[in-house]
Amino acid sequence: MQIVEKYFPKLSPQQKAQFGQLQELYAFWNAQINVISRQDVENLYERHVLHSMSIAKVVKFREFANILDVGTGGGFPGIPLAILFPESEFHLVDSIGKKIKVVQEIANALDLKNVRAEHCRAEQADGDYDFVVTRAVTRIAPLYSWVRSKISRNHVHPITNGILALKGGDLDEELAELKRKSRIFELQDFFEEEFFETKKIVYVPIG
Numbered sequence: 001m002q003i004v005e006k007y008f009p010k011l012s013p014q015q016k017a018q019f020g021q022l023q024e025l026y027a028f029w030n031a032q033i034n035v036i037s038r039q040d041v042e043n044l045y046e047r048h049v050l051h052s053m054s055i056a057k058v059v060k061f062r063e064f065a066n067i068l069d070v071g072t073g074g075g076f077p078g079i080p081l082a083i084l085f086p087e088s089e090f091h092l093v094d095s096i097g098k099k100i101k102v103v104q105e106i107a108n109a110l111d112l113k114n115v116r117a118e119h120c121r122a123e124q125a126d127g128d129y130d131f132v133v134t135r136a137v138t139r140i141a142p143l144y145s146w147v148r149s150k151i152s153r154n155h156v157h158p159i160t161n162g163i164l165a166l167k168g169g170d171l172d173e174e175l176a177e178l179k180r181k182s183r184i185f186e187l188q189d190f191f192e193e194e195f196f197e198t199k200k201i202v203y204v205p206i207g
């Protein structure tokens with residue numbers, strides 16, 4: 001939990017309490033329905049919570065912003081972002097129903113009113129979104145084809161609406177396949193821990 005406060009020192013008491021609850025909630029739910037590796041439960045705040053929050057170093061979601069988390073699994077990056085941006089609306093979807101059950105239970109336990117968890121495929125998600133966020137689901141090119149028509153052309157953030165994908169490793173081939181303008185943010189520019197050395201955010205503006 002200290003690692004979250006290290007990089008996000010202005011959290012409200014409510015946000016601190018919500019982030020603080022995550023360890024126990026994920027330990028409990030992960031024991032029943034596997035949503036993250038057992039080993040990773042011990043590194044929850046670095047590898048899942050802070051990793052998800054890195055998106056906030058690229059853009060601060062505004063009041064009423066609509067965000068779609070594609071393939072949220074147990075709620076990453078959607079749940080940490082929903083705690084961080086309580087005025088924005090988050091639609092978390094996954095094609096596996098039992099994972100959405102975990103997300104719903106965690107959102108209920110945290111009393112997160114800005115989270116809608118839905119069991120559906122990304123292609124079927126119904127909405128008009130400012131941004132699509134995602135981690136560890138698919139290559140950028142298929143993701144782009146799934147969601148491009150769901151991105152609003154009404155831009156209210158300092159950057160153009162689009163996709164923000166948490167990625168790792170060498171992305172040359174994947175980005176060549178996309179055939180669209182994109183920008184890479186290196187997470188080592190935001191966080192000093194070794195875990196983030198190879199991690200990136202791929203931003204694909206859709207205007």
Ligand SMILES: C[S@@+](CC[C@H](N)C(=O)[O-])C[C@H]1O[C@@H](n2cnc3c(N)ncnc32)[C@H](O)[C@@H]1O
Pocket residue numbers: 035070071072073074075076077093094095096099120121122123134135136137
């Ligand atoms: C490796 S998990 C990652 C989960 C989470 N994003 C994380 O980083 O912890 C990939 C997830 O994507 C979901 N998924 C794959 N294709 C999908 C699709 N077309 N629509 C919705 N969910 C999908 C899978 O069910 C799975 O839960």
